[in-house]
Amino acid sequence: MQPIYHSLEALFNDLPLKDGLNISFHHHLRNGDATQNLILSYLRKQQLNDLNLYPSAIFPVHTELLTLLKEGRVKNITTNYINGPVAEFLASNPLPGQLKMQTHGGRARAIIKGETTIDIAFIAAPIVDAQGNAAGYDGPSACGSLGYAIEDSQYAKKTVLITDHRVEKLPQYEIKSKDVDAILCVDSLGNREGIVSGTTAITKDPVGLKIANNAARLIDELKLVKPGMNFQSGAGGISLKVTDHLREMLRARNVKAGFFSGGITQSHVEMLNEGLVERLYDVQCFDLAAIQSLKTNPSHIAISASDYANPDNQNRVIKNLDLVILGATEIDLNFNVNVTTDSYNTIIGGSGGHSDTATDSFVSLIVTPLFKARTPIIKKRVNTITTRGKNIDILVTERGIAINPLRLDLLDRLKESHLPIYPIEALLEKAYAYTGIPQEYDLRDQPLGVVEDRDGQIIDTLYTKKRR
Amino acid sequence: MNNIVVGSLESSDCLMTLSPHESRKITIESIVYDAYYEAIHQAITTLLDEHNLHQVHVLCQDKGALEYTIKARLKTAILRYKEVRS
The missing domain is CATH 3.40.1080.10 (Glutaconate Coenzyme A-transferase)
Structure with a gap:
């Protein structure tokens, strides 16, 4: 059975905190996610540097990442999608390492093949049972499928679930207890309205x-x-x-x-x-x-x-x-x-x-x-x-x-x-x-990163934006 | 004299503001600046010439308006500007 923590201090006492950590997050909570900010603000307080981040996507809500970037604590970012202030920051501030944009399938492939190694996967889990199995279809922060977090849970050296809702037994689950090393209990995984935008409207234009x-x-x-x-x-x-x-x-x-x-x-x-x-x-x-x-x-x-x-x-x-x-x-x-x-x-x-x-x-x-x-x-x-x-x-x-x-x-x-x-x-x-x-x-300035196709092939270069 | 303001800041529209100035001055703020600055500047200059307007500041705040929109907004602004000044 995994240890259950109720504070970040207790959790990180038992985790290998060091410069150069490779850590991952999923984006199923979309613009309602509070968990990435929670973890990154702790790592910032611990003055960690050279972090390598593997979030499956980055949204405007991810403001702690922006703070880490401004403080120069992030070396590499590998992700599938970036929208909002982080993208705007990167447009004029290249990373010490590089930005790698992958595909959903390519991210899973790289994790399974070992091209991506994750030290700690932090997985926001809307519902977790007593065995440590997890799913996303229920609980106050329900988001549905946890598809983009499965390979992280299976291949990360340490997998930490973050949850705000525990039950005795789950009839069906996506993340298996055997892949989970620790569970962190928090009050809330995020903002309900940001998790489910509910505005996928059919065009009338x-x-x-x-x-x-x-x-x-x-x-x-x-x-x-x-x-x-x-x-x-x-x-x-x-x-x-x-x-x-x-x-x-x-x-x-x-x-x-x-x-x-x-x-x-x-x-x-x-x-x-x-x-x-x-x-x-x-x-x-x-x-x-x-x-x-x-x-x-x-x-x-x-x-x-x-x-x-x-x-x-x-x-x-x-x-x-x-x-x-x-x-x-x-x-x-x-x-x-x-x-x-x-x-x-x-x-x-x-x-x-x-x-x-x-x-x-x-x-x-x-x-x-x-x-x-x-x-x-x-x-x-x-x-x-x-x-x-x-x-x-x-x-x-x-x-x-x-x-x-x-x-x-x-x-x-x-x-x-x-x-x-x-x-x-x-x-x-x-x-x-x-x-x-x-x-x-031509608005290309300095090299910022690469676009990696699903098979691992680099198909284009990303550049910071030239300013007039 | 008050400025003449025509148009909007909606996508695919532009906001034209005309005010008196000792010489002709054209200021362009555009979301398509890199691709269409020259074209927008040319459209504005041509229309000002046609209307023989030289002592004016044109501020074009462009949200990706097509050329005929830019011309229509500016022409309306010019006619109002002249009306108020006559």
Whole structure:
């Protein structure tokens, strides 16, 4: 049985505190997470330096990390997504080491292979039983699936659960007692409203509706709507609208899909309950409906990051995807997609599962407006490559569709199509007709880090932002 | 005389503020500065020339407006500016 602690002092008396520690966190509590701040503020008070951090994602709530960065105590950061003040800080302050942006599948792969070694994994666990098993579907800080924390629990030298809710016995759990070395009890894991944003709203914007409509018609013409089809979509407003169209098509044709995977929302849950899909493979719950369903519906299955997307895992779920709908901040004439930085070289996110699903899915489809606030989304070369162009098949905008010329099979299926299909170069010209041709500029300053694809290959370099 | 203010700070719009100045002065703050500063400056200069306006400070706070939006906002501002001054 693991020791149970009620104070950080007691916990860290028994843990190896030293400079250069490798520590990890998961991001299932999203912008409501209080646990990373709790741990990092303690490490700061202990004056630790050269820390190597492996959070699966970084959100605006993670202010202690920002303080550690300002004090120069962080050497390397390896993560899948950064949004908010930490990204803004890194834009002008390179690390002593480097920033490495991985994918969800790539992070799991690196941990399992030993490329990433974690000294201590701090795992916020919304519900923990007397044996030390843990899950995320219940408790006052319920967040749903704990998928991104599973490999951390299995491979870290020490695994510490942080919880605000203990019960006698859990009927189902994701983190196993045998992988847990200590349990820290706290009053609260975080802010409920930040954990479940609940604002995954379907787009009502006419441009978004047009894009979703184009995408749905294309999916239909490609004959992807068929019994047993496996599908994933992001939680963006346009992606959700495409999912909505898919729901109508499945209903109208009395067809049942196989599985939906990835981040799960109320839409996916409703389709499961309606019998339009057999199973949900859930690596992250986006809203309360998803959490409730995960708790009660046996066909709604929590999976680990490795079972979701690790390229070395032959049983990974996304290998069987027929279609994934994804977004893009930029896409270039070679179909490379950027969701890591904006067009002005500020980090605004990261791959998450973008490259993983685009690479594995039979068809990867990008939905985006042709331009946003004058900035054309199509570029000659993206600012940062998040997902390589060979893995991106289709771009759908409100004013036209482009098919990656590598996909001769898809082009062949669309020979008779009346949809507005153009070469991507022609779509760029259409964008320029509205926006004007942008002047040449280069906002890259000093090297900041790298983008590592799911297989470990470095596919691009990140730079700090040049200031005018 | 009060400044003339036209437009908004919504995404894809711009806010134009015109005020008297001894010479022509153009200030551009834009979220697309790096890609479109020249184009925005050119659009403003051309329109000011067309309206023969030289002693004015134009402050363009741009949130990614397309060129016709910039021109429409500025033209409205110029006409109001002249109306108030006449």
